[in-house]
Amino acid sequence: MPETLTTDRLTLRTFRDDDADALFDLHSRPEVQRWIGDGQPMTDVAEARASIPRRRDVPYPPPQGIWAIDLADRFVGTLLLKPIPITGSALAADPRNPELALDSPEVEIGWHLHPDVWGRGIATEAATRVLDHASGLPRVVAVTHPDNEPSQRVARRLGMRDEGLTDRYYDTTTRLFVLER
Numbered sequence: 001m002p003e004t005l006t007t008d009r010l011t012l013r014t015f016r017d018d019d020a021d022a023l024f025d026l027h028s029r030p031e032v033q034r035w036i037g038d039g040q041p042m043t044d045v046a047e048a049r050a051s052i053p054r055r056r057d058v059p060y061p062p063p064q065g066i067w068a069i070d071l072a073d074r075f076v077g078t079l080l081l082k083p084i085p086i087t088g089s090a091l092a093a094d095p096r097n098p099e100l101a102l103d104s105p106e107v108e109i110g111w112h113l114h115p116d117v118w119g120r121g122i123a124t125e126a127a128t129r130v131l132d133h134a135s136g137l138p139r140v141v142a143v144t145h146p147d148n149e150p151s152q153r154v155a156r157r158l159g160m161r162d163e164g165l166t167d168r169y170y171d172t173t174t175r176l177f178v179l180e181r
Contacts (some may be wrong), residue, residue, distance in 0.1 A: 001056060002065025007129050010122065012067035012079055015055040017112070019068055022075035024048035026114050035145045036112060058082065063134040064107060069126050077113035079126045081134055084108035084141060087171045099156070108169075109179075111142050111154065123154045131158065138181055143174035152177070 005012040024045040026032055033041040042048055055066045059084050066157075069077040084106050109130065111123040131140065142160055144151040152175060157164065160177035167173050 002058065002067050003062070003133070005067065005129050005133055007125050009071060010126055010129070011070040011073075012126055013070065014128060015052050015066070015068045018051075018054060019052060019075055020045055020049040021114050023051065026075075026112065029115060031115055032112060035148045050110065063130075063136070067126075067130070069111075069113070069122065071117060071122060075114075076117045076122060076166075077111060077126075079123075079130055080108070080110045081130050081140070083110060084143070084169050086168055107134075107137055107140050109142050109158075111151070118150065123151070124157045127154065127158055135181070140179045142177040142179075143169050144177070146173060148175075156169065 001014045002012075004014070024042055024047070026047060027036075027042040027077045030039075030041050033039050055068075055078070058064070058066050060066075064081045064083070066078065066082065067078045068075055069079055086106070107125055111127055113123055133139070140160075142155045142158075143166075144155065146165060152162070155177035158177075158179060160179045163176040163178050165173055168176070
């Protein structure tokens with residue numbers, strides 16, 4: 001389980017079973033999901049409920065984890081710091097090395113926020129706190145949908161370098177940002 005982290009406004013904590021309704025509210029919204037994975041919104045709170053153990057009981061070594069983001073005791077989103085699976089042409093370049101997809105040496109940071117709090121600096125604040133917590137990681141990447149300019153601005157505010165488009169992750173084309181320390 002990830003360590004609880006705080007800022008002046010936020011608490012980043014382990015997911016709880018009672019987060020299901022708020023998590024469903026977040027991931028059932030087309031305006032949120034259009035930037036994530038296949039773009040399909042959740043259609044039933046049971047999907048959110050089933051995802052909580054995967055978010056809570058993460059197998060990633062510290063300082064990695066998946067955090068629920070609370071603003072004034074209200075769930076507003078998710079912050080993740082986890083291995084990013086290498087897929088697509090990068091994996092095809094070395095098909096004898098299937099662990100690239102499973103045990104990626106690269107760590108991804110990402111955020112998903114409720115539209116009610118977009119534009120308030122919450123993604124930047126939460127990500128900054130997690131990056132401070134994970135200051136021993138020499139390299140962190142972020143990938144965004146190529147058209148997700150708000151998330152790209154967050155990555156730039158975090159000091160991440162825009163490396164352009166890539167098909168290295170998630171079997172899709174994304175814009176890659178890199179933070180090397």
